[in-house]
Amino acid sequence: MGLFSKKGTADTNYLGVDIGGSSIKLVELTNNNGRAQLVTYGYLERSLSGEGSKLIDQPEKTAEMIKKVLERSKVITKRAITALPAPAVFSSIISLSEISKKDLASPKKVTAAVEWEAKKVLPLPLEEMILDWKVIGNEDILKEDKGAKGDGAKIKNLQVLLTGAAKEVVQKYIQIFKKAGLDLISLETESFALARSMVGKDKSVVVLVDIGAVGTDISVVENAIPLLNRSLGVGGLSITNEISKTLNISIEQAEQFKRDLASNPEALGEGKTLPEIIERPIQSIIDEIEYTKNFYLEQPDNKGKKIERIVLSGGTASLFNLSEYFTDKLGIRSFIGNPWARIIYPQDLEPILESIGPRLATSIGLAMRDIE
Ligand SMILES: Nc1ncnc2c1ncn2[C@@H]1O[C@H](COP(=O)(O)OP(=O)(O)OP(=O)(O)O)[C@@H](O)[C@H]1O
Numbered sequence: 292m293g294l295f296s297k298k299g300t301a302d303t304n305y306l307g308v309d310i311g312g313s314s315i316k317l318v319e320l321t322n323n324n325g326r327a328q329l330v331t332y333g334y335l336e337r338s339l340s341g342e343g344s345k346l347i348d349q350p351e352k353t354a355e356m357i358k359k360v361l362e363r364s365k366v367i368t369k370r371a372i373t374a375l376p377a378p379a380v381f382s383s384i385i386s387l388s389e390i391s392k393k394d395l396a397s398p399k400k401v402t403a404a405v406e407w408e409a410k411k412v413l414p415l416p417l418e419e420m421i422l423d424w425k426v427i428g429n430e431d432i433l434k435e436d437k438g439a440k441g442d443g444a445k446i447k448n449l450q451v452l453l454t455g456a457a458k459e460v461v462q463k464y465i466q467i468f469k470k471a472g473l474d475l476i477s478l479e480t481e482s483f484a485l486a487r488s489m490v491g492k493d494k495s496v497v498v499l500v501d502i503g504a505v506g507t508d509i510s511v512v513e514n515a516i517p518l519l520n521r522s523l524g525v526g527g528l529s530i531t532n533e534i535s536k537t538l539n540i541s542i543e544q545a546e547q548f549k550r551d552l553a554s555n556p557e558a559l560g561e562g563k564t565l566p567e568i569i570e571r572p573i574q575s576i577i578d579e580i581e582y583t584k585n586f587y588l589e590q591p592d593n594k595g596k597k598i599e600r601i602v603l604s605g606g607t608a609s610l611f612n613l614s615e616y617f618t619d620k621l622g623i624r625s626f627i628g629n630p631w632a633r634i635i636y637p638q639d640l641e642p643i644l645e646s647i648g649p650r651l652a653t654s655i656g657l658a659m660r661d662i663e
């Protein structure tokens with residue numbers, strides 16, 4: 292789903308750029324006969340102290356950071372795709388009641404109908420937002436709606452997934468990419484990029500959980516579409532802060548402690564999957580997943596459905612034993628996803644790509660956008 296996109300050129304390379312709370316990550320892919328092939332990747336972390344405001348509010352600095360990674364990673368293409376962070380995106384399923392089969396072929400009519408319904412739910416005036424939408428299960432609806440005979444017949448409650456972002460936020464991204472010397476060909480939402488790299492064409496119901504530095508984004512994906520999205524401000528930094536406070540050590544030491552858990556069995560405690568000191572922030576993530584899952588399954592259209600699996604991404608997905616802990620607590624098979632699954636890459640890079648995969652999942656999904 293693109294909040295805007297430009298027509299392609301002869302260039303077959305695409306650069307996915309993920310501007311995260313703690314780092315900038317990018318992946319360049321090329322179209323190799325319809326399959327995505329890795330060209331290069333790179334990332335740059337910000338200092339741990341966080342330096343106050345968000346990267347997106349510091350266009351000069353962020354553009355400089357992007358330029359640095361571009362140079363270091365020897366990126367070839369200028370064609371970039373980026374994602375708006377999940378909390379900056381409004382998304383909702385709306386229902387169009389007065390649309391006919393014939394109208395579906397007319398973008399103008401659908402736009403008018405969507406905007407009419409959107410006005411009722413948007414957090415900002417329509418004029419201040421950029422909208423995009425996707426009809427969900429369109430073909431099935433047309434097939435199943437036996438009552439609707441002929442083109443003029445109305446379709447009952449056509450379900451549309453609406454996404455929107457403030458024009459002001461979108462402008463900030465456009466500005467940053469211009470300063471970085473890149474051609475921003477499309478801007479989409481993080482959850483769509485993640486669904487592409489982590490779920491692909493699989494039709495089952497999957498919960499994606501991206502745990503970054505400043506936050507966690509949860510999406511329920513069905514038929515490869517992120518239908519329900521929720522975010523919370525708990526991530527890797529919350530865990531580091533908790534360790535630093537409890538053990539009375541510096542943030543840097545706490546960060547190291549967290550990353551070294553695998554080689555520090557004493558930190559875990561007898562029979563424990565995770566050290567007790569970090570169970571609290573993790574529990575708030577688990578509660579939010581539980582809530583999101585139940586909310587989804589309680590919708591009338593979702594009765595009888597089942598969550599097949601929980602797929603983790605983001606840097607904090609690498610926290611030692613986290614996926615096992617989720618499986619245990621949530622009772623649903625949870626594991627770290629492999630965003631490289633459908634990408635061609637040199638075999639000798641496999642170990643390093645596997646370890647960095649969870650952090651690059653969004654950038655990979657972005658770069659895949661116009662290839663598959
Ligand atoms: N091995 C590891 N174990 C635990 N945590 C890790 C490990 N490696 C990285 N992290 C954590 O991952 C986080 C960074 O992840 P990521 O790059 O996905 O975040 P981001 O995209 O910059 O932030 P956000 O998505 O919240 O905006 C940091 O908090 C870091 O401490």
Ligand SMILES: [Mg+2]
Nearest residue numbers: 311312503605
């Ligand atoms: Mg992130």
